[in-house]
Amino acid sequence: MPKCRRTSCASATRRGSDMARMTMVEAIRDAHDVAMGRDDKVVVFGEDVGYFGGVFRCTAGLQAKYGPSRCFDAPISESGIVGAAVGMAAYGLKPCVEIQFADYMYPAYDQIVSEAARLRYRSAGEFTCPIVIRMPTGGGIFGGQTHSQSPEALFTHVAGLKTVVPSNPQDAKGLLLAAIDDPDPVIFLEPKRLYNGPFDGHHDRPVESWKTSPLSEVEEGWCPIPLGRANVVREGGDLTVLAYGTMVHVALAAVAESGTDAEVIDLRTLIPLDVDAIVASVRRTGRCLIVHEATLTSGFGAELAALVQRNCFWHLEAPVLRVAGWDTPYPHAQEWHYFPGPARIVENIRAVMEA
Amino acid sequence: MPKCRRTSCASATRRGSDMARMTMVEAIRDAHDVAMGRDDKVVVFGEDVGYFGGVFRCTAGLQAKYGPSRCFDAPISESGIVGAAVGMAAYGLKPCVEIQFADYMYPAYDQIVSEAARLRYRSAGEFTCPIVIRMPTGGGIFGGQTHSQSPEALFTHVAGLKTVVPSNPQDAKGLLLAAIDDPDPVIFLEPKRLYNGPFDGHHDRPVESWKTSPLSEVEEGWCPIPLGRANVVREGGDLTVLAYGTMVHVALAAVAESGTDAEVIDLRTLIPLDVDAIVASVRRTGRCLIVHEATLTSGFGAELAALVQRNCFWHLEAPVLRVAGWDTPYPHAQEWHYFPGPARIVENIRAVMEA
Amino acid sequence: MTDAAKLTFHVPEPELRPGDTPDFSHVTIPQAGSVRRPEVDEHPQEIRDLAFSIIRVLDREGRAVGPWAGTLSDAELVEGLRHMMTLRIFDNRMMTAQRQGKTSFYMQHLGEEAVACAFRKALDPGDMNFPTYRQAGLLIAGGYPMSKMMCQIYSNEADPLKGRQLPVLYSARDHGFFSVSGNLATQFIQAVGWAMASAISGDTRIAAGWIGDGSTAESDFHAALVFASTYKAPVILNIVNNQWAISTFQGIARGDAGTFAARGHGFGIPSLRVDGNDYLAVHAVAKWAAERARRNLGPTLVEYVTYRAGGHSTSDDPSAYRPKAESEAWPLGDPVLRLKAHLIATGAWSDERHTQAEAEIRAEVIAAQKEAEKIGTLHTGRHPSPREMFEDVYAEMPPHLLRQRHETGF
Amino acid sequence: MTDAAKLTFHVPEPELRPGDTPDFSHVTIPQAGSVRRPEVDEHPQEIRDLAFSIIRVLDREGRAVGPWAGTLSDAELVEGLRHMMTLRIFDNRMMTAQRQGKTSFYMQHLGEEAVACAFRKALDPGDMNFPTYRQAGLLIAGGYPMSKMMCQIYSNEADPLKGRQLPVLYSARDHGFFSVSGNLATQFIQAVGWAMASAISGDTRIAAGWIGDGSTAESDFHAALVFASTYKAPVILNIVNNQWAISTFQGIARGDAGTFAARGHGFGIPSLRVDGNDYLAVHAVAKWAAERARRNLGPTLVEYVTYRAGGHSTSDDPSAYRPKAESEAWPLGDPVLRLKAHLIATGAWSDERHTQAEAEIRAEVIAAQKEAEKIGTLHTGRHPSPREMFEDVYAEMPPHLLRQRHETGF
């Protein structure tokens, strides 16, 4: 990764002894631990979250450390989990709940959209809803159509929600701390393919581990990363690639393979979106490619494309292109035909460059 | 409306004696009646839909005519209504259900997204889901945040669904007949502000009735309008305005007031979208404005803007602009500040023309 | 099994439709005082019968009888009567105001006044209700200013909700009244969550969830019972069975169950059924349930049997789906008249005092209305600034909303 | 009420965790044959007790006793035994195949084989099941080809679902097996809808919905009960209580209710609890419920008490959350061994025949596996064309999907 620049919770001055190497799972666990230790009001629950510590182990050890009143198992009722969290938040707690897979958030969608997102507004600030709803998202694990979805656009359309997608352990910890600290409901989408290592889309190559990546250096303690700021993970002048979550890594690999000098921006927070960072970059490069795993039509890439063409119209030298999941359910066996891998991105980088 | 061209279920040859004047409510009722009379498999149910005939009266008279096995009241359970409909469709019936307001579809969202939309795919065609889910949508009736929403983008992002929004009685009948006849699940969004008369956004002028509009001439009997075809409701060369539902009327009024010679396209079906009609028009006009009531961010306008800039890049003389609901819940008292009325559209037409 | 008879489809129907003569003679109403009052810690299995009866205190002669009597003094009852009368007059004025175009919409409580008014008096300060749109009695009985309610209904400049909410969807945190949602049933599980939070925090405050008969069909009703039962949350789960859900009679939601209270039996939750038009009975049962919650014994489900004597809302005309005189035939009578009769019987009240109170209350309500209307009604006077439309979406306004507000010029 | 004691928060915990010694001595297991068999049209109120007991037929000596015995001939029972053995061997092979990387994922039925295998035999052709991922017994007992199941598990070219679905989420319309969803509980209300449709159509076919103990907490469970109760749908609502939902014991879903069957009582639905490890009892109860449905008497709720002896799925290791030997201590025993013992006791079976049958079945399963593997496994052999990815999203491919398929070059 040449020309790589990162802003993260690890400020330059604090590098050194207070850093630890963590997988994304460990970083998320650590963020919970720090938040719970710092504030009694933080409670954590969800399906299999308590005694066992979550099917992805993101909450392991919390019940043992903080007791079952602070971290506990919930019945298999996503609407119950979020509905109870809304009530707890109205009481004054700060619930951080897990939906076992993003694919299973739909039963909770009413509580998220009609309740959590609008409570502050409809009560004119009398009641607020500082909750975090974490959910593993995205594909790449042969999970089929119900363990692979990327429903972020179903949240970005809803006024009152913030939507966050980290792409590495550092960001996962820092953004989760900021999300828990936030006074409003935050949807925290965790790319499950990144839980235990980075993934550049080359599924036929050996699995990578976080241990060897500098992005697994995570600051200890309280180190929030402000929501709403994108991260330029690769500077370049040829074109701007917008990505988030797993696709940040895939995009970086594709850029390297394409031989172009692309600027790659990790959006990190979709709402509020760092429009300034995007516009500044595209105005400079004149070209833009958007990459996401979610189905193309009405995906978040549509909003990005709409914003970019609106704000950079006179600078654009080519149409904004999108590489995304096809407009089909996420298939099982055809996973690697569905997943927008490096080859498809390279092809589209070429198309943007040659237009 | 100068230069107005319409394609509808009323084919030129059949005009005359077999036409009736109807409001949109009457046209929808008539479509139900025709579909139920033609096919025993069509069953109709929902909250207050049976004995009483629906809070907007769209199913009035059906229970009396077809009996309570074909048209009946349902418990207040949107997930139950859609879930039962999915099971009925799997059996071989063709359920056409009503969600009392689009704002109340969220409890059914799991059944819509995870079940109805994916049943054909996941069973490789063994089970199918020919259901229609009707719901009154949009604002303009002082309904506040839970009787005014336009959630179409939450459907257009979901592979496997079709999404339809009629703008007048003719279309409402023809499109609803096509939707009921369709082998796949169709979301049928009925702009409630248009139920009893057209509305051009001038809320301070006297209420109009359908009775005086040529669009209330509805063909009798079986007259489906194919899904997936847009309707150019005003031809023009200056710019292309894309709209659907209530906003078709508001856009037409705004175009007239702006003095521009705009082409106005009523999309009618959002998925499948008539991309060809849109692209042909924008390539000709070189300018495009998109109008919808739903909140701006990640609204269906984003997809339209992304498609237009992609397919018409070299023809565009100005950025594609969007006029939409603000990114807030739909407020009660501030309705007319929220609603994208003619003034805001005129302003944006100017901006597109002057860019 | 080709020899099986053909299946037939069953759709429950109310016995009476427009044109029929109302007749409730088949409805069994247990005698006042006849239902026992168990200890609050009795095992739910042992009090199953209480879900199939009706707890009543006031008998036909207006006497307070039986084990549930005696939770309120005469002075408190007079206060309760005034609350119900206030709510009724308030409703009356607002129904008229809606017809006059002063607001877009209104929902009244006619016939159900006792439920929320009496319940409110069983709570302590700090407890939290999660109401539906038909529990304004909680605010009236809790002393919330009527003019503030009216400002909300009129969406005027003094509307505490800044014009954002549909009329009657109040919010009053300091009065233990959670922001009313337009989406049915969502508040029921939220009430359980609030109660769980109170228990988690080692607090002493309890919560009450409210739901209508029709809305018990919604999923969040189930979520609430599952969570309340699992975590033994200190919550009172109130079902107001007013027989109707817009045009749909209670049989569509209740199905083949004897009562709505019976729903609690599937969860081991003590479930009581009470005469919702009997101020004394409602209060006594609410007290009992509140004590259970406060003693950490967990949730209680209560079904209030009452009747929605008016239309569902100002958009509804019930004569299209039920006999016009059905409400008069309703066997549990009118809550205001029943409490009035009781107080007259005990000597704490008189027809004269009643007439006088009515006049006083009407004057109060009119004064509140004048105060509110001085500020504005939906289409006249002073309104919240359109700027308010962009506030409170988030604690801090993000750039995209700032940009949008800027576009409006506000 | 500042003098009230502080509330405390209650989270149910299983009695035993890893390291503890399994002990089910406190679990009351009624004697086989001791639970009465009511008429199918008896009033639900009159058979409340059946939700709190366990209907059992096979006693400790392997005898079939009591009023629920006698619904199957010895030949049918031998067939049933073979089905269960087949399912177990099938599971075994597929667990191994998953470890060998031939598929991504698998879910077994260990300890629960009797439930779906016996239930299947109580249905008629044309009836429809709405199963979860743990009812492959319905397919095995219904004679669905094992190699086809394996092709689905391997997502190979002959996979009837064209590689689109996660392994074990079968669909087999002609075998009365609805497409399995990955989303819990959604099928429960769909089963009710299917049954309603059958009644609407004047058909004679009935439906069966399936759900796990943990999944009863989901909203669609409630929707199913509300609709089934309201429209008296001809449906059997099956709850498979295998004690665990991944790492969560049944107490988290059941809360303070005595049993899951009790959930039916809130809806006036007859609710039975049955020994899920007793092939004969499962069959008898299923027959009873099917007769109710077919005679237009409406829904029945059945709780099958069983135990998930294996991990939740190939992704799960239960030793992290429950004692290792818990499954051996499970008081209802193993369904295969119990039926075997019964058949040996009646003389219809022997140890030799059992050993021989095992060998035969293993050979059959291996043959089926060979057949499937000849076509391909997840990462080897022939697979559905990527073109298939774009088919069946709609009946007719719309232009945007055509364009996308074109882009892929397929």
Ligand SMILES: Cc1ncc(C[n+]2csc(CCOP(=O)(O)OP(=O)(O)O)c2C)c(N)n1
């Ligand atoms: C989720 C949802 N679905 C539907 C509606 C529309 N609706 C509003 S009130 C109502 C009837 C509610 O009846 P009930 O629960 O008995 O309460 P009541 O009006 O009798 O007090 C319906 C269907 C809604 N507000 N929310």
Ligand SMILES: Cc1ncc(C[n+]2csc(CCOP(=O)(O)OP(=O)(O)O)c2C)c(N)n1
């Ligand atoms: C809506 C939804 N939420 C969560 C999950 C994840 N999940 C899959 S199986 C399972 C446990 C189900 O337990 P139970 O219902 O008891 O069935 P069992 O596995 O014991 O057969 C969970 C939580 C899911 N598939 N769908």
Ligand SMILES: [Mg+2]
């Ligand atoms: Mg009601």
Ligand SMILES: [Mg+2]
């Ligand atoms: Mg289980």
